[in-house]
Amino acid sequence: xxxxxxxxxxxxxxxxxxxxxxxxxxxxxxxxxxxxxxxxxxxxxxxxxxxxxxxxxxxxxxxxxxxxxxxxxxxxxxxxxxxxxxxxxxxxxxxxxxxxxxxxxxxxxxxxxxxxxxxxxxxxxxxxxxxxxxxxxxxxxxxxxxxxxxxxxxxxxxxxxxxxxxxxxxxxxxxxxxxxxxxxxxxxxxxxxxxxxxxxxxxxxxxxxxxxxxxxxxxxxxxxxxxxxxxxxxxxxxxxxxxxxxxxxxxxxxxxxxxxxxxxxxxxxxxxxxxxxxxxxxxxxxxxxxxxxxxxxxxxxxxxxxxxxxxxxxxxxxxxxxxxxxxxxxxxxxxxxxxxxxxxxxxxxxxxxxxxxxxxxxxxxxxxxxxxxxxxxxxxxxxxxxxxxxxxxxxxxxxxxxxxxxxxxxxxxxxxxxxxxxxxxxxxxxxxxxxxxxxxxxxxxxx
Numbered sequence: 001x002x003x004x005x006x007x008x009x010x011x012x013x014x015x016x017x018x019x020x021x022x023x024x025x026x027x028x029x030x031x032x033x034x035x036x037x038x039x040x041x042x043x044x045x046x047x048x049x050x051x052x053x054x055x056x057x058x059x060x061x062x063x064x065x066x067x068x069x070x071x072x073x074x075x076x077x078x079x080x081x082x083x084x085x086x087x088x089x090x091x092x093x094x095x096x097x098x099x100x101x102x103x104x105x106x107x108x109x110x111x112x113x114x115x116x117x118x119x120x121x122x123x124x125x126x127x128x129x130x131x132x133x134x135x136x137x138x139x140x141x142x143x144x145x146x147x148x149x150x151x152x153x154x155x156x157x158x159x160x161x162x163x164x165x166x167x168x169x170x171x172x173x174x175x176x177x178x179x180x181x182x183x184x185x186x187x188x189x190x191x192x193x194x195x196x197x198x199x200x201x202x203x204x205x206x207x208x209x210x211x212x213x214x215x216x217x218x219x220x221x222x223x224x225x226x227x228x229x230x231x232x233x234x235x236x237x238x239x240x241x242x243x244x245x246x247x248x249x250x251x252x253x254x255x256x257x258x259x260x261x262x263x264x265x266x267x268x269x270x271x272x273x274x275x276x277x278x279x280x281x282x283x284x285x286x287x288x289x290x291x292x293x294x295x296x297x298x299x300x301x302x303x304x305x306x307x308x309x310x311x312x313x314x315x316x317x318x319x320x321x322x323x324x325x326x327x328x329x330x331x332x333x334x335x336x337x338x339x340x341x342x343x344x345x346x347x348x349x350x351x352x353x354x355x356x357x358x359x360x361x362x363x364x365x366x367x368x369x370x371x372x373x374x375x376x377x378x379x380x381x382x383x384x385x386x387x388x389x390x391x392x393x394x395x396x397x398x399x400x401x402x403x404x405x406x407x408x409x410x411x412x413x414x415x416x417x418x419x420x421x422x423x424x425x426x427x428x429x430x431x432x433x434x435x436x437x438x439x440x441x442x443x444x445x446x447x
Contacts, residue, residue: 074102074154076166092150092172094143112138112147123154126166130156136173149177194263202260205253212250219243258318259371259388262395267315269399273426274309274316276341276349277302283320284339287328295333301340307425309349315396319404322389323353323416330414331357347422354415359408368406369394393418400424 072089076082082102090096095103095110111119115137122133132155140147154168222230222239230236261267284298291298309316320339327337335356343349360368367373372387390404397404401421408414 072170074168074170077163088172090143092141092170094141106142110140110142112140114138119152126154126156127164132156136177148172148174198260198263201256205257205260209250209253209257212246212253215246216243216250219246255388255392259392259395262392262399263371267395267399269312269315271310272313274311274313276306276309276351279309279313279316280320280339280341280351283317283324286321287324290325291328291337294328294331296328296331297336299336299338301338303342306341306343306349307347307427309420310424310426311400311420315399319393319396319418320351320353322393323418326389326416327353327355327357327414331355335413343425347425349420349425351418351420352415354413356413359410359412359414361410362408365406365408 071086072092073085074082075085082104083100084090084093084096084102085100086092093102093107093110095106097103108116108120115135119135119137122135125131126133132153134151134153136149136151138147139150149172151171151173152168154166157165157167219239219242221227223236223243225236230239258267280300280302284300288298324337324339331337337356338352338354340352340354341349368390370387371391374387390406394404397418401424403419405417405419406414407417
Protein backbone atom coordinates (compact mmCIF):
# COMPACT_ATOMS: atom_id res chain seq x y z
CA UNK A 1 0.00 0.00 0.00
CA UNK A 2 1.31 3.42 -0.94
CA UNK A 3 1.59 5.93 1.90
CA UNK A 4 -0.07 9.35 1.26
CA UNK A 5 1.54 12.36 2.96
CA UNK A 6 0.52 15.96 3.20
CA UNK A 7 2.71 18.83 2.20
CA UNK A 8 3.13 19.78 5.85
CA UNK A 9 4.95 16.46 6.58
CA UNK A 10 7.73 17.07 4.04
CA UNK A 11 10.74 19.07 5.46
CA UNK A 12 11.89 22.00 3.48
CA UNK A 13 15.23 21.80 1.69
CA UNK A 14 17.15 24.06 4.13
CA UNK A 15 15.91 22.11 7.16
CA UNK A 16 16.92 18.76 5.61
CA UNK A 17 20.38 20.01 4.80
CA UNK A 18 20.90 21.27 8.34
CA UNK A 19 19.85 17.95 9.83
CA UNK A 20 22.17 15.97 7.56
CA UNK A 21 25.08 18.29 8.38
CA UNK A 22 24.51 17.84 12.10
CA UNK A 23 24.43 14.05 11.75
CA UNK A 24 27.71 14.03 9.84
CA UNK A 25 29.37 16.20 12.47
CA UNK A 26 28.34 13.79 15.23
CA UNK A 27 29.61 10.85 13.23
CA UNK A 28 32.95 12.60 12.63
CA UNK A 29 33.31 13.34 16.35
CA UNK A 30 32.69 9.68 17.17
CA UNK A 31 35.30 8.54 14.67
CA UNK A 32 37.89 11.02 15.99
CA UNK A 33 37.30 9.81 19.54
CA UNK A 34 37.71 6.17 18.49
CA UNK A 35 40.87 7.04 16.56
CA UNK A 36 42.36 8.85 19.56
CA UNK A 37 41.57 5.88 21.80
CA UNK A 38 43.19 3.47 19.34
CA UNK A 39 46.34 5.61 19.11
CA UNK A 40 46.61 5.76 22.92
CA UNK A 41 46.27 2.00 23.14
CA UNK A 42 48.90 1.42 20.43
CA UNK A 43 51.32 3.76 22.18
CA UNK A 44 50.80 1.92 25.47
CA UNK A 45 51.49 -1.43 23.83
CA UNK A 46 54.68 -0.21 22.17
CA UNK A 47 56.14 1.51 25.25
CA UNK A 48 58.44 -0.84 27.28
CA UNK A 49 57.04 -0.97 30.77
CA UNK A 50 58.67 -2.39 33.86
CA UNK A 51 56.68 -5.13 35.60
CA UNK A 52 54.26 -3.80 38.15
CA UNK A 53 52.83 -5.42 41.21
CA UNK A 54 49.14 -4.84 40.60
CA UNK A 55 46.94 -6.66 43.05
CA UNK A 56 46.14 -10.13 41.63
CA UNK A 57 42.49 -9.50 42.33
CA UNK A 58 42.62 -6.55 39.90
CA UNK A 59 44.85 -8.35 37.37
CA UNK A 60 42.70 -10.66 35.17
CA UNK A 61 45.67 -12.81 34.07
CA UNK A 62 46.92 -13.39 37.60
CA UNK A 63 43.39 -13.95 38.87
CA UNK A 64 42.94 -16.66 36.25
CA UNK A 65 46.19 -18.39 37.30
CA UNK A 66 45.28 -17.98 40.95
CA UNK A 67 42.08 -19.94 40.40
CA UNK A 68 43.95 -22.87 38.87
CA UNK A 69 44.55 -26.03 40.90
CA UNK A 70 48.06 -26.91 42.04
CA UNK A 71 49.56 -23.40 41.97
CA UNK A 72 50.00 -20.61 44.52
CA UNK A 73 50.87 -16.96 43.78
CA UNK A 74 52.76 -14.78 46.20
CA UNK A 75 53.70 -11.11 46.56
CA UNK A 76 56.29 -9.55 48.81
CA UNK A 77 56.83 -5.84 49.44
CA UNK A 78 59.52 -4.30 51.58
CA UNK A 79 58.23 -3.81 55.09
CA UNK A 80 54.95 -5.66 54.41
CA UNK A 81 53.94 -9.27 55.07
CA UNK A 82 54.08 -11.68 52.13
CA UNK A 83 50.64 -12.30 50.65
CA UNK A 84 49.53 -15.62 49.20
CA UNK A 85 46.83 -16.07 46.56
CA UNK A 86 45.30 -19.01 44.78
CA UNK A 87 42.80 -21.81 45.14
CA UNK A 88 45.45 -24.25 46.46
CA UNK A 89 47.70 -21.77 48.27
CA UNK A 90 46.97 -23.21 51.72
CA UNK A 91 47.05 -26.83 50.55
CA UNK A 92 50.47 -26.29 48.98
CA UNK A 93 52.15 -24.17 51.66
CA UNK A 94 50.23 -24.73 54.89
CA UNK A 95 51.34 -21.29 56.16
CA UNK A 96 48.44 -19.09 55.03
CA UNK A 97 46.95 -16.88 57.77
CA UNK A 98 43.30 -15.81 57.86
CA UNK A 99 44.22 -12.33 56.62
CA UNK A 100 45.78 -13.76 53.44
CA UNK A 101 49.37 -13.22 54.55
CA UNK A 102 51.98 -15.93 54.99
CA UNK A 103 53.79 -17.02 58.13
CA UNK A 104 57.28 -16.55 56.68
CA UNK A 105 59.05 -18.05 59.71
CA UNK A 106 56.98 -21.23 59.38
CA UNK A 107 57.69 -21.24 55.65
CA UNK A 108 61.45 -21.15 56.17
CA UNK A 109 61.31 -23.81 58.89
CA UNK A 110 59.39 -26.11 56.53
CA UNK A 111 62.11 -26.02 53.84
CA UNK A 112 64.52 -28.96 54.06
CA UNK A 113 67.70 -28.09 55.91
CA UNK A 114 69.85 -29.17 52.96
CA UNK A 115 67.95 -26.88 50.56
CA UNK A 116 67.52 -23.81 52.78
CA UNK A 117 70.99 -22.20 52.19
CA UNK A 118 70.59 -22.12 48.39
CA UNK A 119 67.00 -20.82 48.78
CA UNK A 120 68.04 -17.95 51.06
CA UNK A 121 71.01 -17.09 48.83
CA UNK A 122 68.69 -16.84 45.80
CA UNK A 123 66.33 -14.55 47.73
CA UNK A 124 69.21 -12.28 48.74
CA UNK A 125 70.35 -11.96 45.13
CA UNK A 126 66.81 -11.14 44.09
CA UNK A 127 66.51 -8.35 46.66
CA UNK A 128 69.99 -6.94 46.10
CA UNK A 129 70.38 -7.19 42.33
CA UNK A 130 66.91 -8.03 41.01
CA UNK A 131 68.16 -11.39 39.67
CA UNK A 132 65.17 -13.68 39.12
CA UNK A 133 65.42 -17.25 40.32
CA UNK A 134 63.79 -20.62 39.88
CA UNK A 135 64.41 -23.28 42.53
CA UNK A 136 63.21 -26.75 43.43
CA UNK A 137 63.36 -27.79 47.09
CA UNK A 138 61.93 -30.25 49.57
CA UNK A 139 59.21 -28.91 51.83
CA UNK A 140 57.32 -30.39 54.80
CA UNK A 141 53.82 -28.95 54.92
CA UNK A 142 53.13 -27.76 58.51
CA UNK A 143 49.45 -28.68 58.24
CA UNK A 144 49.73 -32.20 56.81
CA UNK A 145 53.27 -33.18 57.78
CA UNK A 146 53.77 -34.45 54.23
CA UNK A 147 57.12 -33.80 52.58
CA UNK A 148 56.81 -32.71 48.97
CA UNK A 149 58.89 -31.14 46.21
CA UNK A 150 58.06 -27.51 45.42
CA UNK A 151 59.21 -25.33 42.55
CA UNK A 152 59.34 -21.59 43.18
CA UNK A 153 59.84 -18.92 40.54
CA UNK A 154 60.32 -15.28 41.60
CA UNK A 155 61.13 -12.02 39.84
CA UNK A 156 61.54 -8.37 40.86
CA UNK A 157 59.22 -5.54 39.88
CA UNK A 158 57.82 -2.36 41.36
CA UNK A 159 54.48 -1.33 42.77
CA UNK A 160 52.37 1.68 41.77
CA UNK A 161 54.29 3.89 44.20
CA UNK A 162 57.60 2.96 42.58
CA UNK A 163 58.74 0.82 45.49
CA UNK A 164 60.24 -2.64 44.98
CA UNK A 165 58.10 -5.75 45.11
CA UNK A 166 58.62 -9.41 44.27
CA UNK A 167 56.12 -11.61 42.52
CA UNK A 168 56.20 -15.31 41.80
CA UNK A 169 54.48 -18.66 41.96
CA UNK A 170 54.88 -21.98 43.74
CA UNK A 171 54.10 -25.37 42.20
CA UNK A 172 53.90 -28.81 43.76
CA UNK A 173 56.17 -30.91 41.53
CA UNK A 174 56.24 -34.05 43.68
CA UNK A 175 54.64 -36.21 40.98
CA UNK A 176 57.18 -35.00 38.43
CA UNK A 177 60.05 -35.72 40.80
CA UNK A 178 58.62 -39.16 41.54
CA UNK A 179 58.51 -39.96 37.82
CA UNK A 180 62.12 -38.78 37.44
CA UNK A 181 63.23 -40.96 40.35
CA UNK A 182 61.40 -44.02 39.02
CA UNK A 183 62.92 -43.47 35.59
CA UNK A 184 66.39 -43.12 37.09
CA UNK A 185 65.87 -46.24 39.23
CA UNK A 186 64.77 -48.19 36.15
CA UNK A 187 67.80 -46.95 34.21
CA UNK A 188 70.16 -47.88 37.05
CA UNK A 189 68.55 -51.32 37.32
CA UNK A 190 68.93 -51.89 33.59
CA UNK A 191 72.61 -50.89 33.75
CA UNK A 192 73.23 -53.22 36.69
CA UNK A 193 71.41 -56.06 34.96
CA UNK A 194 73.45 -55.53 31.80
CA UNK A 195 76.68 -55.54 33.80
CA UNK A 196 75.61 -58.69 35.61
CA UNK A 197 74.84 -60.37 32.29
CA UNK A 198 78.21 -59.35 30.86
CA UNK A 199 80.03 -60.55 33.97
CA UNK A 200 78.13 -63.85 33.89
CA UNK A 201 79.08 -64.42 30.27
CA UNK A 202 82.70 -63.65 31.03
CA UNK A 203 82.78 -66.00 34.04
CA UNK A 204 81.09 -68.87 32.19
CA UNK A 205 83.35 -68.41 29.18
CA UNK A 206 86.45 -68.52 31.37
CA UNK A 207 85.23 -71.71 33.03
CA UNK A 208 84.59 -73.35 29.64
CA UNK A 209 87.84 -72.25 28.06
CA UNK A 210 90.12 -74.24 30.40
CA UNK A 211 88.64 -77.71 29.74
CA UNK A 212 88.35 -76.91 26.04
CA UNK A 213 92.10 -76.32 25.86
CA UNK A 214 92.57 -79.82 27.25
CA UNK A 215 90.08 -81.35 24.79
CA UNK A 216 91.78 -79.70 21.82
CA UNK A 217 95.21 -80.74 23.07
CA UNK A 218 94.27 -84.39 23.61
CA UNK A 219 92.49 -84.47 20.23
CA UNK A 220 95.72 -83.21 18.61
CA UNK A 221 97.66 -86.04 20.27
CA UNK A 222 95.14 -88.61 19.06
CA UNK A 223 95.15 -87.27 15.50
CA UNK A 224 98.97 -87.37 15.45
CA UNK A 225 98.88 -90.82 17.14
CA UNK A 226 101.75 -89.61 19.28
CA UNK A 227 101.60 -92.66 21.60
CA UNK A 228 100.87 -95.25 18.96
CA UNK A 229 98.13 -96.27 16.50
CA UNK A 230 94.54 -95.75 17.52
CA UNK A 231 93.46 -99.01 15.99
CA UNK A 232 90.32 -98.43 13.97
CA UNK A 233 90.28 -95.70 11.32
CA UNK A 234 87.02 -94.50 12.80
CA UNK A 235 88.84 -93.44 15.97
CA UNK A 236 90.99 -91.11 13.86
CA UNK A 237 87.89 -89.69 12.15
CA UNK A 238 86.18 -89.16 15.50
CA UNK A 239 89.30 -87.46 16.85
CA UNK A 240 89.24 -84.98 13.96
CA UNK A 241 85.53 -84.29 14.64
CA UNK A 242 86.29 -83.69 18.31
CA UNK A 243 89.13 -81.35 17.42
CA UNK A 244 87.01 -79.43 14.88
CA UNK A 245 84.05 -79.04 17.23
CA UNK A 246 86.18 -78.01 20.20
CA UNK A 247 88.08 -75.48 18.08
CA UNK A 248 84.80 -74.00 16.86
CA UNK A 249 83.54 -73.75 20.42
CA UNK A 250 86.80 -72.09 21.43
CA UNK A 251 86.29 -69.42 18.78
CA UNK A 252 82.76 -68.75 20.01
CA UNK A 253 83.95 -68.43 23.60
CA UNK A 254 86.73 -66.06 22.61
CA UNK A 255 84.16 -63.96 20.76
CA UNK A 256 81.92 -63.82 23.85
CA UNK A 257 84.88 -62.88 26.06
CA UNK A 258 85.97 -60.15 23.66
CA UNK A 259 82.46 -58.73 23.51
CA UNK A 260 82.04 -58.85 27.29
CA UNK A 261 85.31 -56.97 27.73
CA UNK A 262 84.41 -54.34 25.14
CA UNK A 263 80.87 -53.97 26.47
CA UNK A 264 82.20 -53.38 29.98
CA UNK A 265 84.57 -50.69 28.70
CA UNK A 266 87.62 -52.65 29.83
CA UNK A 267 89.14 -53.18 26.40
CA UNK A 268 92.23 -51.15 25.57
CA UNK A 269 93.69 -50.10 22.24
CA UNK A 270 97.37 -50.91 21.75
CA UNK A 271 98.32 -48.69 18.83
CA UNK A 272 101.00 -49.51 16.30
CA UNK A 273 101.69 -48.48 12.70
CA UNK A 274 99.88 -50.80 10.30
CA UNK A 275 100.31 -51.28 6.57
CA UNK A 276 96.75 -51.57 5.26
CA UNK A 277 97.77 -53.90 2.43
CA UNK A 278 99.51 -56.29 4.84
CA UNK A 279 96.52 -56.17 7.18
CA UNK A 280 94.08 -57.08 4.40
CA UNK A 281 96.39 -59.77 3.00
CA UNK A 282 96.70 -61.48 6.38
CA UNK A 283 92.92 -61.50 6.83
CA UNK A 284 92.38 -62.88 3.32
CA UNK A 285 94.83 -65.71 3.91
CA UNK A 286 92.83 -66.78 6.95
CA UNK A 287 89.49 -66.97 5.07
CA UNK A 288 90.74 -68.12 1.67
CA UNK A 289 90.12 -71.82 2.28
CA UNK A 290 86.65 -71.12 3.67
CA UNK A 291 85.79 -69.07 0.56
CA UNK A 292 87.12 -71.83 -1.69
CA UNK A 293 84.90 -74.44 -0.05
CA UNK A 294 81.89 -72.19 -0.67
CA UNK A 295 82.84 -71.67 -4.33
CA UNK A 296 83.38 -67.93 -3.95
CA UNK A 297 85.78 -65.49 -5.60
CA UNK A 298 87.67 -62.92 -3.56
CA UNK A 299 88.68 -59.63 -5.15
CA UNK A 300 90.78 -56.73 -3.89
CA UNK A 301 90.84 -53.05 -4.79
CA UNK A 302 93.23 -50.91 -2.74
CA UNK A 303 94.55 -47.44 -3.44
CA UNK A 304 98.36 -47.67 -3.60
CA UNK A 305 98.68 -44.18 -2.14
CA UNK A 306 97.05 -45.14 1.13
CA UNK A 307 98.71 -43.94 4.34
CA UNK A 308 99.54 -46.23 7.22
CA UNK A 309 97.08 -46.64 10.06
CA UNK A 310 97.73 -45.98 13.72
CA UNK A 311 95.61 -48.74 15.25
CA UNK A 312 95.51 -51.94 17.27
CA UNK A 313 96.59 -54.67 14.84
CA UNK A 314 94.76 -57.54 16.54
CA UNK A 315 91.51 -55.62 16.82
CA UNK A 316 91.66 -54.36 13.23
CA UNK A 317 92.30 -57.88 11.97
CA UNK A 318 89.40 -59.14 14.08
CA UNK A 319 87.06 -56.55 12.53
CA UNK A 320 88.11 -57.56 9.01
CA UNK A 321 87.79 -61.26 9.78
CA UNK A 322 84.29 -60.77 11.21
CA UNK A 323 83.20 -58.83 8.13
CA UNK A 324 84.76 -61.34 5.75
CA UNK A 325 83.27 -64.31 7.62
CA UNK A 326 79.79 -62.77 7.43
CA UNK A 327 80.20 -62.02 3.73
CA UNK A 328 81.32 -65.58 2.98
CA UNK A 329 78.64 -67.08 5.21
CA UNK A 330 75.76 -65.29 3.49
CA UNK A 331 76.91 -65.52 -0.14
CA UNK A 332 75.90 -68.48 -2.28
CA UNK A 333 78.29 -70.50 -4.40
CA UNK A 334 79.49 -68.64 -7.49
CA UNK A 335 79.24 -65.26 -5.74
CA UNK A 336 81.96 -62.71 -5.01
CA UNK A 337 83.37 -60.96 -1.96
CA UNK A 338 85.27 -57.74 -2.63
CA UNK A 339 87.63 -55.98 -0.22
CA UNK A 340 88.54 -52.35 -0.93
CA UNK A 341 90.32 -49.50 0.84
CA UNK A 342 90.52 -45.83 -0.11
CA UNK A 343 91.49 -42.50 1.35
CA UNK A 344 88.89 -39.74 1.45
CA UNK A 345 89.60 -36.04 0.80
CA UNK A 346 89.60 -35.27 4.53
CA UNK A 347 92.38 -37.81 5.14
CA UNK A 348 90.17 -40.52 6.62
CA UNK A 349 90.49 -44.10 5.39
CA UNK A 350 87.56 -46.37 4.55
CA UNK A 351 87.82 -50.16 4.39
CA UNK A 352 84.92 -51.94 2.70
CA UNK A 353 83.80 -55.55 2.40
CA UNK A 354 81.09 -56.02 -0.25
CA UNK A 355 79.40 -59.30 -1.16
CA UNK A 356 76.87 -60.45 -3.72
CA UNK A 357 74.96 -62.43 -1.12
CA UNK A 358 71.38 -62.63 0.04
CA UNK A 359 71.35 -59.20 1.69
CA UNK A 360 68.96 -57.93 4.35
CA UNK A 361 66.13 -55.41 4.39
CA UNK A 362 67.23 -51.82 5.20
CA UNK A 363 64.88 -51.71 8.20
CA UNK A 364 66.66 -54.77 9.66
CA UNK A 365 70.14 -53.20 9.49
CA UNK A 366 69.97 -51.67 13.01
CA UNK A 367 69.04 -55.07 14.46
CA UNK A 368 72.14 -56.60 12.91
CA UNK A 369 74.20 -54.54 15.39
CA UNK A 370 72.30 -55.82 18.43
CA UNK A 371 74.11 -58.48 20.52
CA UNK A 372 73.02 -62.11 20.05
CA UNK A 373 70.59 -61.20 17.25
CA UNK A 374 70.57 -63.46 14.22
CA UNK A 375 68.30 -62.18 11.49
CA UNK A 376 65.74 -64.71 10.33
CA UNK A 377 66.94 -65.40 6.80
CA UNK A 378 66.69 -68.77 5.14
CA UNK A 379 70.36 -69.06 4.31
CA UNK A 380 71.55 -67.52 7.56
CA UNK A 381 69.83 -70.14 9.70
CA UNK A 382 71.96 -72.82 8.03
CA UNK A 383 75.04 -71.42 9.78
CA UNK A 384 76.17 -71.35 13.37
CA UNK A 385 77.17 -68.24 15.26
CA UNK A 386 76.60 -66.17 18.37
CA UNK A 387 75.29 -63.05 16.68
CA UNK A 388 78.18 -61.08 18.18
CA UNK A 389 80.37 -60.52 15.10
CA UNK A 390 78.91 -57.19 14.00
CA UNK A 391 78.20 -55.78 17.50
CA UNK A 392 81.76 -56.61 18.56
CA UNK A 393 83.21 -55.13 15.35
CA UNK A 394 81.22 -51.92 15.90
CA UNK A 395 82.56 -51.61 19.45
CA UNK A 396 86.14 -52.24 18.30
CA UNK A 397 85.70 -49.59 15.61
CA UNK A 398 84.41 -47.12 18.20
CA UNK A 399 87.50 -47.77 20.33
CA UNK A 400 89.49 -46.37 17.38
CA UNK A 401 87.12 -43.35 17.06
CA UNK A 402 85.86 -45.01 13.89
CA UNK A 403 82.43 -46.14 12.72
CA UNK A 404 81.07 -49.30 11.13
CA UNK A 405 78.06 -49.05 8.82
CA UNK A 406 76.06 -51.44 6.64
CA UNK A 407 74.27 -50.97 3.34
CA UNK A 408 72.14 -53.84 2.15
CA UNK A 409 69.09 -54.85 0.16
CA UNK A 410 67.51 -58.30 -0.16
CA UNK A 411 68.96 -60.16 -3.12
CA UNK A 412 71.51 -57.40 -3.87
CA UNK A 413 74.21 -58.16 -1.33
CA UNK A 414 75.69 -56.22 1.57
CA UNK A 415 78.48 -53.67 1.91
CA UNK A 416 80.13 -53.12 5.28
CA UNK A 417 82.22 -49.95 5.62
CA UNK A 418 84.74 -49.25 8.34
CA UNK A 419 85.58 -45.52 8.44
CA UNK A 420 88.74 -44.57 10.32
CA UNK A 421 89.19 -40.90 11.33
CA UNK A 422 91.89 -38.67 9.77
CA UNK A 423 93.93 -38.55 12.98
CA UNK A 424 94.72 -42.25 12.54
CA UNK A 425 96.22 -41.83 9.06
CA UNK A 426 100.02 -41.72 9.08
CA UNK A 427 102.10 -40.77 6.04
CA UNK A 428 104.20 -41.36 4.01
CA UNK A 429 104.72 -45.07 3.26
CA UNK A 430 102.44 -46.24 0.40
CA UNK A 431 101.11 -49.75 0.02
CA UNK A 432 101.36 -51.92 -3.04
CA UNK A 433 98.88 -54.64 -3.77
CA UNK A 434 97.71 -56.06 -7.10
CA UNK A 435 94.27 -54.95 -8.26
CA UNK A 436 91.57 -57.05 -9.74
CA UNK A 437 90.04 -60.41 -8.95
CA UNK A 438 91.83 -63.16 -7.05
CA UNK A 439 90.24 -66.53 -7.88
CA UNK A 440 90.53 -68.70 -4.81
CA UNK A 441 92.00 -72.16 -5.44
CA UNK A 442 90.19 -75.17 -4.08
CA UNK A 443 93.25 -76.01 -1.96
CA UNK A 444 96.13 -73.81 -0.94
CA UNK A 445 98.96 -75.82 0.64
CA UNK A 446 101.02 -72.66 1.16
CA UNK A 447 98.35 -70.90 3.20
